[in-house]
Amino acid sequence: MRRHLPKRSREEILRRSHRRCKYCLTPTTCSSSPFAIDHIQPLTLGGTDSLENLALACFGCNGPKSAFTEGTDPETGVVVPLYHPRRDNWREHFCWNEDFTELVGLTPTGRTTIARLDLNRPGVVTLRRLILGTEEGHPPAWTLPENE
Numbered sequence: 001m002r003r004h005l006p007k008r009s010r011e012e013i014l015r016r017s018h019r020r021c022k023y024c025l026t027p028t029t030c031s032s033s034p035f036a037i038d039h040i041q042p043l044t045l046g047g048t049d050s051l052e053n054l055a056l057a058c059f060g061c062n063g064p065k066s067a068f069t070e071g072t073d074p075e076t077g078v079v080v081p082l083y084h085p086r087r088d089n090w091r092e093h094f095c096w097n098e099d100f101t102e103l104v105g106l107t108p109t110g111r112t113t114i115a116r117l118d119l120n121r122p123g124v125v126t127l128r129r130l131i132l133g134t135e136e137g138h139p140p141a142w143t144l145p146e147n148e
């Protein structure tokens with residue numbers, strides 16, 4: 001079911017996410033379509049429309065995220081929670097590979113979220129390569145350890 005989000009709420013979500021998908025970190029300026037608003041905890045699982053439960057997500061991430069809140073760790077086979085973009089510390093769960101084109105999972109949640117949402121899909125990896133070091137800003141400064 002599609003719900004109408006007030007324009008002011010959408011603008012707040014865009015602002016606080018620095019206009020990037022909260023999962024793959026693609027900037028909105030690099031997408032040909034507007035981003036979705038993800039219910040982190042899906043409405044079908046008791047989630048609400050409160051701003052605390054909403055996250056900006058590109059369609060490439062929002063589709064596979066769907067109503068999932070957990071997934072199977074590809075390394076251990078254990079079911080673990082997916083990354084929660086409003087509660088979890090990104091740098092605890094992820095880092096970049098050596099050329100900043102692919103996310104690397106540092107925790108079961110990080111690995112599982114990368115697998116479940118396919119965060120290193122070919123189009124996103126190509127985009128990261130194309131905008132590396134450009135004004136669009138990849139990688140985002142806050143994802144780098146030296147910007148503690």
Ligand SMILES: [Zn+2]
Nearest residue numbers: 021024058061
């Ligand atoms: Zn995304």
